[in-house]
Amino acid sequence: MYRIRFHGRGGQGMKTASRILSNAFFLGGYEVQDAPRYGAERRGAPIFAYVRAAKQPINERGIINRPDLVIVADDSLVAIPAAGVLQGIGPQTVLMINSHEAARTWEERLNVPGQVLILPVTEEVEDRAELPFLGTTCAGAAARLIGIIPLEHLQQAIRDELAHLGTEIVEKNLQQAAEAYELAAEYAGKVIEGTEISAQDYAKPEWIDMPFEVASISAPTIHTGLTSELAATGTWRTMRPVIDYQLCNRCWWVCSEFCPDGAITVDDEGYPQIDLDQCKGCMICVAQCPPHAIEAVAESVAQLAEATEATEATEAVGDKS
Amino acid sequence: MTRQLLTGNGAAAWAARLAKVDYVPAFPITPQTEIIETLSAWFDNGEIPGRMTTLESEQSMITAAGAAAITGVRVFTATSSQGLLYGMEMLYTVAGWRAPFVMINVSRGLSAPLTLEPDHNDILAARDSGFLQIHCATCQEVLDSTLIAYRLAEHEKVRLPVIVNQDGFYLSFTREPVEIPDPALAARFVGQFDPENTQLRASAPTSQAVAVLGGSPYSYFRYELHLAAQQALDVYDEVAAEFAEQFGRDYSAIESYRIDDAEFAFVMMGCFATKAKEAVDRLRDIGWRIGLVRPRLLRPFPEQALHDALADKKAIAIIDQNISMGKGGVLHTEVASALYGAKAAPLLTSYIGGLGGRDISQEELFEIANQLKQAVEKGSAPPPRLLYTAGELREMRKLQAIAHVERQELKLGEESDNDQGEGND
Structure with missing residues (x-):
């Protein structure tokens, strides 16, 4: 059985990618199963989708723990443990990451047993959740890596799955998928169908007897508001609000009041300060600010600017010494 | 026959379409909403006739479903989890009216703590309501069971509402190849709804919500409801046999997988049971004689069928995706009642697993099988276990x-x- 996982952010088309791939398998006579998995149904939140394909009826269900192929549409997810990108990667697993960085860099950084490949399609766009055609691109690359899916089945699957979007969008997706299919030609057939777990030789589950604990410990109570501070929801952000203090009229309340996460405080001089560990990037402040002093900047662009600034600052210190 | 890829929710919507439902009272809830979204798109673009009304709560939705059914129109609705519980008062009430309609429940664990992922505590809370219950393990089965459910609900010997249950995420959002029956054949199979004497009309008001004082008339009405539910066992067998003949897919009241020569058995409900099928195959590969029994019907309870399938086994693992606080697995209790008094009855072991969508791994199923073997060697069953690891x-x-x-x-x-x-x- 082939077991494939697609990781991305809500809005990047991972559910679509899984549906295209599974449909393409199905057209080739495979039994298939595809499903998305998301917690919060929200743009920009980490999601994954998975595909199983086999010549026999599929009885396995749920999350794939031993993937043959993992496709990562957004490399910023790799560092988020909750996204589970690296879960169950073994020596046979192919891990394909959409990234500017080299495969070797990722191999050294991650130190995982599988083989890392790069899908070089990252483009700079305003909002990462709007990377165009990323879903079909990932499906196209996956189809070629698997090696047994002919291009015409991939194309038919795209027509089936995206028909509701109209001819023009379908055509663009077909083109993107074909390019990705071509791009991955070098590694065609790299993905190997995984085996089943043997009932003879398996890792025994480490079951425990659940200990009794009193309700003051075991009730699902959040005792203080601090839990939300401890979860750095800033990692969810795909867009960052940036304040132009020249334009800020120190109204002292609008942006901070409207912030649904209480992530904006106002300092003694009446200037708002955004807590970027907590700001989820909803951009409500951008919409509300009366003098339009807050700008929405793509998070990737903002991070790059920060890194450049930091380097320049270090160099400046170096010059002085 | 061509197959296409459908989610469990898509399969449920297709079943409502094939059954030519007249009326769909609706209220959204994750992970069920896709069913009513699909139907509302079809109503909206004129692909199917009929009417959908969004109600202000599940309590009203189930009231509307029951009220519409007793006017003689075919009704479909769907809910999940907290929604099912919010409508609980009316579940008992409309079953008491003997209002025949079909409701899909997409199983999801109950609050608190709140979750979106599946287990069976929601549907089991409705166990004693008078609704019949069919539990599904594949997307195909969701579609087919819903068609069967209309025949069962509307049968003159039964006339009760039916819940068709599917697991959230693992079926509701999972696409599998599904054969959509030919609409003409499906329509012929389901047939016309004959509401007999229940045709409530605005021009001729009658009361369904009678009050009875004194236990005697109350006992009469409630026991008649129970007898109707019991009649549904034979009716189900007849309808399922007819379905198998026409469509080639067999849905007996219990699914038995590689059980005949088995010494050991897993017993599970819902789609996690397919995981146990996989485990059965792998264990059989290395010489085990083990099988799986999955009750499709929970109400009426297929007691005799379970007894016949299981009474000669050495040991049985009942894996409950639910928990009755202060007692344990509900299915375990039910299966025990079916086997009580059997000569050389099998050892019963009880496992709670898959609460709130917690996965059950193949390794765990293998280990459960090993515990069955050990129980037989020892001559006693281990205490009930929650599937939960040190990690x-x-x-x-x-x-x-x-x-x-x-x-x-x-x-x-x-x-x-x-x-x-x-x-x-």
């Missing part, structure tokens, strides 16, 4: 450590506030 508890401890730090910070904060207060005095 999971470690993760839980990390969360609790965060909660503990907060509590400490809160406490210290209060203390320093008090200190300041004293200072001001």
